[in-house]
Amino acid sequence: MRESSSQLAGLRKRIARLAANGGFESRRADGWLASGHASFDAAIGGGLMIGRTHEFFAADALDATSAAAFAALIALRTPGKAPLIWLRTSDAGKRTGHIYAPGIAELGGDPDRLLLVETTDPKMLLACANDAIRCAGSAAVIVESWGKFPLLDLTAGRRLALGARDAGTILLMLRLNAAPAPSVAETRWSVAAAASHALEANAPGAPAFDLELLRWRGGAAPARWRLDWNHDEKAFGPNADEAALSGALLPLPARRAMASHGAAAA
Amino acid sequence: MRLASVDAAALAVGLRVGMPLADARAQIGELTVVPHDPVLDQDWLDRLAQGCARYSPLVSLDAPDGLILDIAGAEHLYGGEAELVRDAERRLARLGMTLRHALGPTADAARALARYQTRPAPDEGQAIRRLPVAALELEAEATTALVRAGLKTIGDLASRPMANIAARFGADAAMALRRLLGDAPSPLAPRIALPPVVAERRFAEPLGSTAHATKVLAELTGEAIEELGERGKGGRHFRATFFRSDGLARSIAIETGHPTRDTGLVMRLFAERMDSLADPLDPGFGFDMIRLAVPRLERLTATQLKLEGGAVRTANEGAAMDELADRLTTRLGRGRVRRLRPADTHIPEQAQLELPAADAPLPLAWPAPEEGEPPTRPFHLFDPPQPIEVIAEVPDGPPHHFRWRRATHAIRRYEGPERIAAEWWRRRDNGGLTRDYYRVEDAQGRRFWLFRHGLYDEKPDPRWYIHGVFA
Numbered sequence: 001m002r003e004s005s006s007q008l009a010g011l012r013k014r015i016a017r018l019a020a021n022g023g024f025e026s027r028r029a030d031g032w033l034a035s036g037h038a039s040f041d042a043a044i045g046g047g048l049m050i051g052r053t054h055e056f057f058a059a060d061a062l063d064a065t066s067a068a069a070f071a072a073l074i075a076l077r078t079p080g081k082a083p084l085i086w087l088r089t090s091d092a093g094k095r096t097g098h099i100y101a102p103g104i105a106e107l108g109g110d111p112d113r114l115l116l117v118e119t120t121d122p123k124m125l126l127a128c129a130n131d132a133i134r135c136a137g138s139a140a141v142i143v144e145s146w147g148k149f150p151l152l153d154l155t156a157g158r159r160l161a162l163g164a165r166d167a168g169t170i171l172l173m174l175r176l177n178a179a180p181a182p183s184v185a186e187t188r189w190s191v192a193a194a195a196s197h198a199l200e201a202n203a204p205g206a207p208a209f210d211l212e213l214l215r216w217r218g219g220a221a222p223a224r225w226r227l228d229w230n231h232d233e234k235a236f237g238p239n240a241d242e243a244a245l246s247g248a249l250l251p252l253p254a255r256r257a258m259a260s261h262g263a264a265a266a
Numbered sequence: 267m268r269l270a271s272v273d274a275a276a277l278a279v280g281l282r283v284g285m286p287l288a289d290a291r292a293q294i295g296e297l298t299v300v301p302h303d304p305v306l307d308q309d310w311l312d313r314l315a316q317g318c319a320r321y322s323p324l325v326s327l328d329a330p331d332g333l334i335l336d337i338a339g340a341e342h343l344y345g346g347e348a349e350l351v352r353d354a355e356r357r358l359a360r361l362g363m364t365l366r367h368a369l370g371p372t373a374d375a376a377r378a379l380a381r382y383q384t385r386p387a388p389d390e391g392q393a394i395r396r397l398p399v400a401a402l403e404l405e406a407e408a409t410t411a412l413v414r415a416g417l418k419t420i421g422d423l424a425s426r427p428m429a430n431i432a433a434r435f436g437a438d439a440a441m442a443l444r445r446l447l448g449d450a451p452s453p454l455a456p457r458i459a460l461p462p463v464v465a466e467r468r469f470a471e472p473l474g475s476t477a478h479a480t481k482v483l484a485e486l487t488g489e490a491i492e493e494l495g496e497r498g499k500g501g502r503h504f505r506a507t508f509f510r511s512d513g514l515a516r517s518i519a520i521e522t523g524h525p526t527r528d529t530g531l532v533m534r535l536f537a538e539r540m541d542s543l544a545d546p547l548d549p550g551f552g553f554d555m556i557r558l559a560v561p562r563l564e565r566l567t568a569t570q571l572k573l574e575g576g577a578v579r580t581a582n583e584g585a586a587m588d589e590l591a592d593r594l595t596t597r598l599g600r601g602r603v604r605r606l607r608p609a610d611t612h613i614p615e616q617a618q619l620e621l622p623a624a625d626a627p628l629p630l631a632w633p634a635p636e637e638g639e640p641p642t643r644p645f646h647l648f649d650p651p652q653p654i655e656v657i658a659e660v661p662d663g664p665p666h667h668f669r670w671r672r673a674t675h676a677i678r679r680y681e682g683p684e685r686i687a688a689e690w691w692r693r694r695d696n697g698g699l700t701r702d703y704y705r706v707e708d709a710q711g712r713r714f715w716l717f718r719h720g721l722y723d724e725k726p727d728p729r730w731y732i733h734g735v736f737a
Contacts, residue, residue: 103643
């Protein structure tokens with residue numbers, strides 16, 4: 001009995017050694033892109049692991065902006081000036097719209113960090129993504145594609161993943177108008193817009209996201225969250241409406257809260 | 267339609283420039299007519315000028331069909347003026363071009379001799395004096411006036427006092443005459459500004475393989491970069507020109523976002539550029555000269571490595587990022603790798619500039635978000651805005667629901683209007699329609715940015731557009 005357990009331990013050690021040399025999942029992460037929402041980050045082991053690929057599927061073609069904004073915001077949350085490399089094909093501006101820097105600035109991101117790369121076709125997109133992912137020093141590399149992406153097969157995906165692992169960069173694949181398919185991604189998400197918490201006079205409030213974790217290599221899936229983006233704290237937070245339902249305090253921004261107190265007093 | 271140009275065979279049978287095409291067709295049954303394309307002509311002249319850089323770095327275009335070369339101090343490389351001209355004639359003959367040339371003490375004199383000389387003369391001075399007054403290229407009236415006054419040649423004119431000519435035929439005539447006689451300077455406007463750092467290699471036997479040419483280019487890059495290092499500069503723009511033995515030349519240029527003195531980096535960019543060429547570098551009968559020029563220099567002081575060896579990590583990563591941007595720029599083109607910069611206007615589609623990363627635009631401050639307010643500008647912007655169909659409860663009120671891309675969106679929440687007027691101070695007609703922007707959220711929770719183009723008192727039935735999508 002004792003002998004067999006030590007044998008087992010030896011085998012385990014050997015597998016671990018093999019995996020450390022050849023396998024790419026077992027390597028320790030260099031860090032995480034955290035959302036700032038404690039329970040969300042905890043549920044996926046600290047955030048989006050750096051050195052890995054993460055896929056964001058827009059739940060619907062109309063949710064493209066939500067998926068893009070979520071990927072951009074979680075990358076631009078990181079302190080410092082590390083650039084965010086955003087690769088898209090040149091027809092993306094017509095389909096989903098041009099990336100609009102004043103809007104990013106109003107979300108609390110720094111548009112100076114954006115390096116926009118437009119390629120003519122998906123093939124070039126993949127080639128440039130391979131170059132970008134192998135270049136250390138970026139906050140993240142976002143690769144935006146529309147529709148089916150037949151060039152991104154398991155081999156191409158694994159090449160990208162290995163590049164990200166070796167350079168310690170993080171690849172966020174933005175898959176718009178596409179159906180989730182097997183891949184080597186560490187996490188796979190479906191992102192949709194969620195109704196915002198209404199402000200005074202029924203005005204739309206802070207950006208709200210409906211996130212569904214479709215797959216996570218490290219643990220259980222699926223799971224679902226509704227997150228609000230707070231641009232003052234540069235963090236995702238719990239959805240204001242859900243928080244209200246569960247009886248928690250509304251995380252209303254200070255000025256608006258004061259105004260409503262004033263109104264109540266009057 | 268008239269003939270713009272005729273070849274030697276056509277001249278021989280009596281066709282002339284300016285003749286109506288119908289007349290020419292009537293005269294010659296089997297006439298080959300090609301439509302005149304001035305742009306292509308210009309392009310060809312430009313390519314010839316590029317090839318003439320082998321004789322002199324100062325080449326100026328004399329449109330539509332001339333080139334002026336400043337060969338002062340360069341002719342001995344070919345064994346004298348006559349040999350140089352013969353070499354040019356030989357090379358152009360291989361391209362099927364006939365050459366009419368003249369050598370002169372000034373650019374204007376050489377040009378006039380090449381274009382107007384009809385009779386031989388013992389020397390240049392005499393030849394200029396024997397030119398017709400048309401060589402001054404004055405206006406037709408002035409030329410006629412000169413001829414009527416009995417002044418048929420430049421020599422006739424030069425024998426009169428300059429003040430009289432200026433008074434009678436205008437200051438332009440006097441100036442043109444003085445330039446022709448070499449009394450006034452006639453500066454050349456060279457086609458290419460002289461690049462500050464140049465390295466070149468000539469070959470006794472033409473190089474037949476591109477791989478070999480690339481190797482030579484790497485050596486030249488090393489030489490140029492050594493010179494850059496001595497000057498304390500780095501290159502931002504490198505241009506390699508491959509001169510083929512049949513007279514054509516091909517230029518390949520790369521750019522870097524920051525000054526560099528890294529031979530490896532420059533060669534990687536050149537390799538990238540050559541790989542992405544639509545028509546690959548063709549040695550033809552071989553390259554007989556390769557030149558590397560660095561037209562754009564910037565200050566680049568030597569950087570010190572850490573004492574233990576190895577550069578500082580952060581600087582290193584910055585350099586890696588710059589190199590990536592350069593590589594992608596070289597592969598995709600300048601306009602495809604961009605950075606975003608704010609522009610000082612409130613017209614939404616003009617508020618951001620997408621500048622090439624290769625220009626390394628300076629970072630400018632973006633407006634800070636207002637605390638506690640949701641964003642008022644979208645994440646994605648449509649440019650141009652896309653037309654939508656909107657039903658509003660009251661004509662100039664907020665939209666109730668709208669139809670976009672074949673789907674109807676019922677509006678649950680809205681804020682607005684945010685009124686953005688046209689920039690009337692930039693328009694001559696003080697016009698432009700005012701836009702009323704609404705931030706709206708539909709039943710699925712998607713947030714859009716819609717506007718009505720025009721107020722009801724500006725326009726009877728203003729259209730609605732979607733301009734962006736919020737996160």
